[in-house]
Amino acid sequence: MPTVRRYAPGLARREELLDAARDLFAAEGFGGVSLRGIAAKAGISHASLLRYFSSKDDLLLALLTRWEDANRAWYDEHLDLPPEVSVPALARRNADVTGYVELFAALAGEAASSSHPAHEHMRRRYDQLRQVRHGAFAIERGLIAAWDGLQVMSLYLDEVDVPAELDAHFARAGGPRGDLFSEAPAAEAGMAVEVQEALVPDETGYAPGRERRAKIIDSATELFAERGFASTSLSDIASRVGSSKSTLLHHFGTKDELLTAVVTRRDERVNERIREPLRPRAFLREIVAGARSDGARPGLIELYTVLSGEATALGHPAHGYFKRRFEWVVAHFESVMAMLRASGQIDPGRDPRREARWFVALWDGLQVQWLYDPEAVDIGAELRSHLEGLLLPAA
Known part of the structure; x- marks a missing residue:
């Protein structure tokens, strides 16, 4: 097998370079890493690296392709599993791959800019994911969004276990839907979501x-x-x-x-x-309305998405800020969910903390998808749909 012997060392070196790039991109973000730094980590010269990859962009796309090919192959091999088993299992697999979650979380935000070398690759990825079918099951935009948001959140909050959150999502029984814009029950009287x-x-x-x-x-x-x-x-x-x-x-x-x-x-x-305390249902209506208007306010979604992804690296100067922000936002929505449960608007078996994590992750993930394809994603409509699936119908 002379051909295999001749090319095997080159293929091995290529994999070593991809591993070195993976570690550095995950730790420092794509923008903070140079080809010389990757070469140094791999123990070769810059000139030698250029024999394998002509640019940092080329290396990044090769790394993305390697991971996505492996994920696609795994999923194809497990088509016999129902989605409620295969989706959390794939999340567990990714969590066990060194650097995968860290790089994906950073890249999804960074590449939202149309000038980023991976922008078109990531845009196509989201488009393809929205078309995946598993028998009668289609991977909904909201599931993709929450999964992405949870991966980012897990790099700031130790309490977030992405596969466990997906397991819990599939375990939630579907049922009749409520109407966010229907009249709030009398039990809401006296409840108020404080201005943050x-x-x-x-x-x-x-x-x-x-x-x-x-x-x-x-x-x-x-x-x-x-x-x-x-x-x-x-x-x-x-x-x-x-x-x-x-x-x-x-x-x-x-x-x-x-x-x-x-x-x-x-x-x-x-x-x-939101400038004054509101009852829980009115507060959520304002959240939906605000999500619809954010797209018309230049830079708000872009800034948050890019920086929250980039700052997942522990050494980033904004990491502590976003960690505190996630703690604060999840706690804030936990209190809202607790009020909904106490006033009989959601099932008493729902865990307010878990529902808060999912809602925040969903919102963040939808913002990411919107940046890649604003015509295909209506953030406000998706948030309303999720909330109405959570709310019980009026008695």
């Missing part, structure tokens, strides 16, 4: 409202949403603002400090819609 202020980071270091700072934050928001944090320099932001790098550093001492200002301002804008 934007999560204030530990270190603010800036004075909102000054015109120059506001312009810097707006320009940084645009660039972070387009390119991610790691691939955007202070010089890039200064150029977009029309000022010098030294001017930026006068207002924000570091790039990390500017990032803090950007994500804080983003949450302030999201929270502007």
Whole structure:
């Protein structure tokens, strides 16, 4: 078998390079990794690496193809299993593959920008997933979205076990649906979802409202949403603002400090819609309406999706911020779900914490899909459909 002997060493080296890239992309994000860094981790020269991959983009797409081919082969081999078994099992398989969840979580957000080398690959992936059939079972957009959102959430919250959440989802019995816009029951009287202020980071270091700072934050928001944090320099932001790098550093001492200002301002804008305590059902109506309008507010979805994916790396300066934000948002929706259960609007067997995790993950995952294909995804309609599947019909 001379042909096998001749090419086997080259194939092995190619796999080593893919493994090195996988580890670095997962730890530092695509934008923060260089080909020279990958070559150094694999123990070869930059010139030698270029014999196998002509660019970092080429290497990334080869890595994606390797994983997706393996997942497709696994799924095809297990078509005899019902979806409620095969879907959580595939999630377990992915969780056991070194670096898979970390890289996928970061990449789904980063590649949302149309200029990213993996954008078209990921867009096609979502389109193909929406067409998958398993007998009479179709993988619904909401299931794909929640699965993606849970993977990201699991990198911030230790309590999230993605396969277990999928098991629980399939175990939930379907039944009659409620109507989110029907009149709330009398049992809701006295209940109120408190207004949530934007999560204030530990270190603010800036004075909102000054015109120059506001312009810097707006320009940084645009660039972070387009390119991610790691691939955007202070010089890039200064150029977009029309000022010098030294001017930026006068207002924000570091790039990390500017990032803090950007994500804080983003949450302030999201929270502007709800200004007073609301009853649970009215609150959820506002959430649905807000989700529909966010797409018309440039940068909000892009910024959150790109940064929350990129910041899954422990060393990212926004990791702590997003960890605290996930803790806060899940706890907030847990209280809403608990009120719905106490007022008889959802089944008493529902776990408010689990329902909160699923809802937040669903929302986040739908935002990702919307960025790849806004014509195919109506975030507000999907959230309403999920909530009405959770609500009991009016008596």
